[in-house]
Amino acid sequence: MEILERNALIKAAITFICFLVPIYFCEAQEKYFVLDEEHSSYNIKSYTLDTEDLYAFNSQVEIFNIFPKYKTNTRDDREIILFSVLPDVTSLKLWNKVDLSEIVVDTISFKDLLALKQLSLYELYSGTYNEHNKFFNKYKVVVKRNGEYYMACNTLLQFFALRDKPDMFNAVWGTINKDQTPVTLKSVAGYYKSIKSDFPLVSYSDGYSAFDRLRDRKEFLSKKFKIGKLNAYQFWSLTDWHMPSHAYEVDRGIDRFVYIPGKGIVGGSFDFYFYYHRNIINLNMAKFRDNIYSERVMIANGISDWSD
Numbered sequence: 001m002e003i004l005e006r007n008a009l010i011k012a013a014i015t016f017i018c019f020l021v022p023i024y025f026c027e028a029q030e031k032y033f034v035l036d037e038e039h040s041s042y043n044i045k046s047y048t049l050d051t052e053d054l055y056a057f058n059s060q061v062e063i064f065n066i067f068p069k070y071k072t073n074t075r076d077d078r079e080i081i082l083f084s085v086l087p088d089v090t091s092l093k094l095w096n097k098v099d100l101s102e103i104v105v106d107t108i109s110f111k112d113l114l115a116l117k118q119l120s121l122y123e124l125y126s127g128t129y130n131e132h133n134k135f136f137n138k139y140k141v142v143v144k145r146n147g148e149y150y151m152a153c154n155t156l157l158q159f160f161a162l163r164d165k166p167d168m169f170n171a172v173w174g175t176i177n178k179d180q181t182p183v184t185l186k187s188v189a190g191y192y193k194s195i196k197s198d199f200p201l202v203s204y205s206d207g208y209s210a211f212d213r214l215r216d217r218k219e220f221l222s223k224k225f226k227i228g229k230l231n232a233y234q235f236w237s238l239t240d241w242h243m244p245s246h247a248y249e250v251d252r253g254i255d256r257f258v259y260i261p262g263k264g265i266v267g268g269s270f271d272f273y274f275y276y277h278r279n280i281i282n283l284n285m286a287k288f289r290d291n292i293y294s295e296r297v298m299i300a301n302g303i304s305d306w307s308d
Contacts, residue, residue: 032106035144040069043066048062053298081159088153098149131213136250175219183220200239202289218238219238222295233259236256250272
């Protein structure tokens with residue numbers, strides 16, 4: 001009997017430790033990625049967006065498109081690693097000066113970032129995947145400006161696969177497919193109304209949602225248009241609001257965005273972030289809801305002057 005009790009205690013202890021391990025990693029020290037403008041393994045396209053028109057909040061967002069280079073592929077536009085720098089809502093600051101020697105131990109390499117990309121875009125046949133593939137403030141971007149280094153106050157990291165295929169092929173979460181047949185957000189909202197179901201994009205819940213998240217999440221192409229002489233494509237993301245009120249809806253990411261081949265993502269919206277801070281920034285919820293249905297986005301400064 002003593003042996004059985006001892007084995008039971010050991011088993012219980014192991015179970016408890018296994019329960020704690022994921023919690024430990026979830027709460028681990030934040031990591032940092034230092035952007036290198038002259039890195040041989042990737043190209044960078046960065047843009048600044050003004051928040052005033054979309055959120056009535058006078059600040060900016062900076063986005064950095066990283067295009068990995070592949071020696072075995074003549075095209076480098078297969079994926080986008082997207083860092084979005086969001087403002088602190090009280091100070092309005094985007095960046096804080098940092099000493100690299102203080103964060104060097106927790107700095108990840110580009111190789112580490114590529115490994116995270118592979119897991120986030122379901123690129124490994126032997127990979128183990130979970131629901132979450134976007135990261136808020138777990139990996140903070142660092143830039144060098146005027147000889148000094150600056151760390152983002154808030155960083156959203158997410159990944160996109162650029163895959164153009166006709167509608168007969170499935171486009172999994174995280175795919176930019178500009179060969180889709182355009183589908184507007186309002187038309188999908190109409191479908192949900194026809195089946196007497198809540199439209200996930202405007203059904204703000206607190207911990208529960210009936211949305212079939214793993215099967216139905218998708219980036220829909222909404223329209224094709226011109227910006228100057230460049231072909232532009234606007235997308236919107238079908239996903240829900242399901243996190244408790246004390247947590248960010250990171251899964252939404254850059255939930256509406258504009259993509260230009262060769263330029264990357266040049267505009268978008270970050271509803272998950274500004275909705276979370278709605279009381280601090282006095283977000284007008286009627287306008288916020290209309291922004292969603294009208295698919296409004298912030299667009300890169302100076303974009304109207306682009307010609308190639």
